[in-house]
Amino acid sequence: MTLDIKSTIVNSLKSVLADELSAEQITKLLEVPKTSKLGDYAFPTFILAKSRHHAPQKIAAELAEQIDPTPYEKIAATGAYINFFLDKGEFAEAMLHEIISAGNHYGDDNVGQQGNVPIDMSSPNIAKPMSMGHLRSTVIGNSLANILTKIGYQPIKINYLGDWGTQFGKLIVGYHKWGSEEAIKADPIGNLLKYYVQFHEAAEEDPELNDEGRAWFKKLEDGDPEATHLWKWFRGLSLAEFQKIYDRLGITFDSFNGEAYYNDKMDPVVDELAAKGLLEKSQGAQIVNLTAENLTPALIKRTDGATLYITRDLAAAIDRYNKFHFVKSLYVVGSEQTEHFKQLKAVLKKMGDDWADDIIHVPFGLITKDGKKLSTRKGNVVLLDQVLDEAVGLAKEQISAKNPALANANQVAAQVGVGAVVFHDLKNDRMDSFDFSLGEVVRFEGETGPYVQYSNARAQSILRKAQQDVDLNGTLTLVDPAAWDTLKALADFPATILRAAREYEPSVIAKYALRLAKTFNKYYANSKILVVDDQLNARLALVQATSQVLTQALSLLGVQAPIEM
C-alpha cells in the first residue's frame, strides 16, 4: 500500500523531470512533511536549482503545475517543495480494509524466514534479588523476541543464569554459620543475600573466612555431595522466586542454561584454542592476544588455572551455534560489557568461526540510584518486586477513584501497574541511562504505558456502545480530515516494526504506540463517533483498526491491553 503510493508519486515526478533524475534518486529525495497541513509527501527541488539555473521556489511552482493531479487530492507548491496530498477516501478504504481483514497479522512479515535467533537475556544472579537493573535486559529481550517473531524469525529466549562462582562457597559458609533451613524456606533470597552481606562484613575482621569460602567452592567444583546439594537447593529456590516475577511480567523462557551448564564445556574450548596456537602465556596467565584487533587481550585462564568469564561465554556461544545454527545470536547485556563482547567475537573469529559476525551485542544504558550504580552488596538496590507492587497498588487506587464499578479491578490494576513499569523501561532509546525515580516509573499520565492502554480502552468502549460490527463491505471511505493523522499513523505500523527489528530497538514501537494513541485521542476528543450517518461504519472501522494496532504494539512490548480500565 505505502509502497504503491510512493511509486505513484515517483512516476508523477519522473514524467515531468524526464532524464534529470532517476527513479531511485527521486525515491531517495522524497520525504514526509512535518505536518499533514503541508501535505502527505514532499519533494524538495533544491537539487534542480543548479542545473536549471532557477530558484527552487520557481521550479517547485512550475513542476507542480505540470504534474497530472488526477491520482491525488491536490498538488501544491510551498516554497521549494512540491507537496502531494493523497486522496483521503481512497486511502482510508484501502488501509482500513487491509488492517481489519488482517487482524492481528497486520504488520506481519517473513524477512526472518524462520531463522533461529537465540537471545541471551535477563540472566539474574542466583541468591540475589532481582533489581530494576535486571528489568532492562528482561523486557528488552522479551520485546525483541516478540518483534522478531512477528517478522518471521524464531527467537529462543535464554536465561543465562549467574549460577556459578566463588560466591557459592561464601554462601555455604554463611549458611553454616548463621543460617537455618527454616529461615531459608521463609525468605530464600532475602536470607541468602543476608548471609552473603554478613559474610563480607565478617571477612573484613577475619580474612580466614575467605579461605573457607574458597575451600567450599573448591568442594563444589569437585562434586562434594553436601556442597552440591546446597547449591542445587539455593539455585532451585532462587529460580522459583524469579519465576514469580517473570509470571507477573508475563515472560517465559526457552532455556535456563546458566553458567554452571558450561562447567564441563570449557576445557574443550581451551584445548581448541591451544591446538590452533592462539594461546599465549602472559604473567602466568593464558591469554589470546588481540592487539591486531585493537583490543585488550582475552584472559582465558588465570595464573591459578581458574577459567574466566570469557571462556565460559566462548563455550556458550559455540554450544548455541551447534544447537541452533542461528542466523543471529543476540546478547541483551548492559553497555558496560561492550568490550567483552568485542573480545568474544574476535576470539571466535580467530578460531575460524565465521558465524562470529552474527553475534550481536544489544547494549543498554545503566540505571542508577542517586547517581550511583545499583549494587546489591552495598545495599544500593531498587527491588523489582517492590516497584511492581507499588505500581499495581497505585493503579488500584486510580481505578477506585475513576472507575469504581470496574468488574475485574485487581486484574486490570496488575495489567496497568506492571504495564507502566515495563513501558517506562522501553520507551526511551536503549542506550539512555537514567536515574531511578519511583514517581517517574509509576506515572500514569502523559507519555506512559497507561496512556496507551487508556486510549485503547476508550476505543473498546466506543466499539461496545456501537452495538454493531464493522462491515467490511460497507463504506470505509473515511473523509473526515480530523481522522487523517490517525489513518496515516496506522499505515506506518509495518515499517515501524521492521525498523525496530533492524535497530534492535523496542523504543521505536513504544514511541509509535504513543504517537498513534495521541492522534487517536485528539480525534475522538473532538469528533463524535457514534452518530448515525453514512460515515458511521468508516469511523467505527478506524476505531477498531486503532484498537487492533495499539493492542498489537503493546503486545510487542510485552504490555497487556485491558479492554476496560
Add this chain to the structure above:
RNA sequence: GGAGCAGUAGCUCAGCAGGAUAGAGCAACGGUCUUCUAAACCGUAGGUCGAGAGUUCGAAUCUCUCCUGCUCCA
C-alpha cells in the same frame, strides 16, 4: 593513560538514512465533564540544539578538535 556511550526547553526525552518556523511529556499558568470513561482534550509560556571549525544550496543530524558527565579496560 586507552576505549565506549551521552550532552536539545526548569526536569525527562523525540527528532528515522541532512531539508520547510527545532517537537512531545512532566512541572507552571488558563480553559473543557447533563453529550462515546477528564488515566483525556485545548491554549499560554519556555531553547545560543555543550563549544569551535569543516563538508553542503542547506547541519540538532555527517567529519574533525576541544569541554563536561557516566561506564569499561589497564
